[in-house]
Amino acid sequence: MSARPVLIWGAGAIGGILGAYLARAGRAVHMVDIVPEHVKAMRTSGLRIEGPVEEFTQVLPASTPEELTGTYEIIILAVKAHVTEAALEMLLPHLAPGGYVVSAQNGLNERVIAARIGAENTVGCFVNYGADWLEPGRILFGNRAAVAVGELDGQITDRAREVHALLSVLEPEAVLTDNIWGYLWGKMGYGALLFCTALTPDSMSDAMARPEHREVYARLGHEVMSLAAAEGVTPLGFNGFDPDAFRAGDRAAIDASMDKMVAHNRKTAKTHSGIWRDLAVRKRRTEVDAQIGVMVGLGHTHGIEVPALARMVELIHDIEEGRRTQSANLVTEMLPLCT
Numbered sequence: 001m002s003a004r005p006v007l008i009w010g011a012g013a014i015g016g017i018l019g020a021y022l023a024r025a026g027r028a029v030h031m032v033d034i035v036p037e038h039v040k041a042m043r044t045s046g047l048r049i050e051g052p053v054e055e056f057t058q059v060l061p062a063s064t065p066e067e068l069t070g071t072y073e074i075i076i077l078a079v080k081a082h083v084t085e086a087a088l089e090m091l092l093p094h095l096a097p098g099g100y101v102v103s104a105q106n107g108l109n110e111r112v113i114a115a116r117i118g119a120e121n122t123v124g125c126f127v128n129y130g131a132d133w134l135e136p137g138r139i140l141f142g143n144r145a146a147v148a149v150g151e152l153d154g155q156i157t158d159r160a161r162e163v164h165a166l167l168s169v170l171e172p173e174a175v176l177t178d179n180i181w182g183y184l185w186g187k188m189g190y191g192a193l194l195f196c197t198a199l200t201p202d203s204m205s206d207a208m209a210r211p212e213h214r215e216v217y218a219r220l221g222h223e224v225m226s227l228a229a230a231e232g233v234t235p236l237g238f239n240g241f242d243p244d245a246f247r248a249g250d251r252a253a254i255d256a257s258m259d260k261m262v263a264h265n266r267k268t269a270k271t272h273s274g275i276w277r278d279l280a281v282r283k284r285r286t287e288v289d290a291q292i293g294v295m296v297g298l299g300h301t302h303g304i305e306v307p308a309l310a311r312m313v314e315l316i317h318d319i320e321e322g323r324r325t326q327s328a329n330l331v332t333e334m335l336p337l338c339t
């Protein structure tokens with residue numbers, strides 16, 4: 001592995017775990033986060049990784065954005081999708097000429113990053129491992145899961161290999177792919193299902209297991225996979241998510257896929273999605289506009305009807321703004337749009 005230092009921008013659940021694994025493996029990393037208490041904990045007592053995967057504490061060099069000096073050739077961005085643009089503006093003075101930014105996020109952030117700094121300075125990445133930021137200096141690593149890395153144009157380059165080697169320190173089964181958009185769109189589909197689980201107080205597995213709500217999940221997945229096809233992308237499956245089943249609207253195959261996703265999520269110590277956590281625990285805005293709202297816009301562009309996605313955006317906003325509370329009834333309300 002090359003010894004070029006790595007800057008991790010956003011040291012929460014995803015970035016924190018990645019940084020701790022890289023540092024423990026002897027890689028030079030520097031962590032940046034806007035939460036001063038978290039930054040202080042990382043560089044003094046250390047970042048505690050907890051949970052069933054592995055437990056260890058790693059002291060890490062860390063700064064707030066205001067404290068950071070110098071430039072880096074490799075920057076991994078791991079903030080929530082709705083703050084990607086703001087974080088990019090903050091990190092750009094620290095991107096060395098010829099360096100690149102990798103998005104370890106959910107959503108189509110690579111488009112946003114490439115629009116700002118050029119596709120030639122952007123490397124694609126997909127992460128599905130489960131983690132929760134618990135408090136300053138403490139992160140739960142709930143479960144291992146699929147990870148993939150690839151260039152936006154599908155070429156297998158030295159720098160894609162370099163990023164793949166970095167992610168492989170955390171996830172030995174990480175994939176180096178020539179179809180990163182396929183993984184990212186697969187996660188857009190799975191992500192839509194996760195947003196639906198977060199309409200309820202239930203765990204991801206309990207919410208997905210409800211037979212009376214299967215039509216809603218089937219419709220959401222179908223809308224996303226139809227958009228992916230219109231975008232010319234061949235979505236890829238992972239951890240039980242079967243894009244072809246949802247694209248075809250094949251109920252038997254969708255049920256089989258949902259059962260696999262339920263089984264996958266029964267094994268994690270992160271029982272609820274990050275979306276649920278933003279709503280129920282952190283009491284803050286979710287990534288709904290950056291992930292689901294973006295697809296409603298693409299529906300208009302392509303002339304594809306996406307009523308379930310559009311209604312879900314409204315319902316998540318209702319919860320964010322205190323007009324509704326999380327309830328299985330919200331999913332039931334979507335049924336007429338989905339049959």
Ligand SMILES: NC(=O)C1=CN([C@@H]2O[C@H](COP(=O)(O)OP(=O)(O)OC[C@H]3O[C@@H](n4cnc5c(N)ncnc54)[C@H](OP(=O)(O)O)[C@@H]3O)[C@@H](O)[C@H]2O)C=CC1
Pocket residue numbers: 009010011012013014015032033034035065078079080081083086087090104105106107127128129130131132133270274287
């Ligand atoms: N957690 C998970 O299991 C998974 C998450 N993802 C995706 O990964 C991405 C990151 O999520 P996650 O790690 O959970 O989020 P977290 O909120 O745990 O971590 C993000 C961290 O970045 C900080 N931050 C916010 N704005 C900035 C900024 N401008 N500069 C530097 N730091 C900033 C946040 O502070 P503050 O909290 O104060 O905003 C927070 O500490 C999201 O797109 C998510 O959907 C993907 C797969 C699984």
Ligand SMILES: CC(C)(CO)C(=O)C(=O)O
Pocket residue numbers: 106128129130131145194270272273274275
């Ligand atoms: C559920 C998970 C961890 C994917 O496995 C996720 O992406 C999220 O919480 O948003």
